[in-house]
Amino acid sequence: MKKLLVAVAFLGCLSAFAQTEDIDITPNNSWLKAGITAGIPLGDAEDFSSFALGADVRGQYLFNPNIAVGVASGYTHYFGKDNFEDIGIIPAAAFFRYYFTPDGLFFGxxxxxxxxxxxxxxxxxxxxNPQIGYHNEDWNFYAYYQNTMAENDINIQNIGVGVTYNIRFK
Structure with a gap:
């Protein structure tokens, strides 16, 4: 059931985005974000991991100066402890961000x-993966809480910080 809900939400976001008329991709409204994250495992994850380190990659479209949508992926590596193996998470997600001002606070x-x-x-x-942070034209600095509600009632969570750099389309 979780997989179905995720698929419906993801496809709904993509179809709403795709039906917007007159989308003009420019360096002022669309860019890639690439960066790193570091976090402390929580919940089930803290039983087998001591640290989480990740890569964050996003494609963003800015509808107006305040609202952005896009796709997000990357990789989070959970370093095993006490003879547990390392594990990883590769997200395939849609994202939403609200920017209060051109430089400053955002929620996403x-x-x-x-x-x-x-x-x-x-x-x-x-x-x-909810986030709160600070952004400017080139950088995003944020705090996040990441949770993957996996099969067999396992919640793999971490809380941490991240930074991404905006790579503009030319």
Whole structure:
């Protein structure tokens, strides 16, 4: 059921985005974001991991100066502790951001599916990643809470900080 809800939400976001008329992709409204994250595992994840390090990649379209949507992916690596294996999460998500001003505070959230790596009998589950941060024309600095509600009632969570650089389309 979780997979169905994620798929419907993701496709709904994409279809709403695709039906917008007169989309003009320019360096002023569309760019890639690439960066890193670092976090401390929580919940089920803190039982087997001591640290999470990740890569964050996004494609963003700015509808107006305040509202942006896009797709998000990357990779979060959970370093194993106490003889546990390392695991990873690869998200496939849609994201929304609200920018209060051209430089300053933003709120955002990613919603999608988190694919687990190096885990037997569990492919992943619902992926949520709310964020609050500061942005300017080139950089985004943010705090986040990441949760993948995987199969077999396993919640893989971490709380941390991230930074991304905006790569403008030319």
């Amino acid at each position: 959230a990613d919603v999608g599916y988190g694919f687990l790596t190096n885990v037997d009998n569990n492919s992943g589950g619902l992926y949520l």
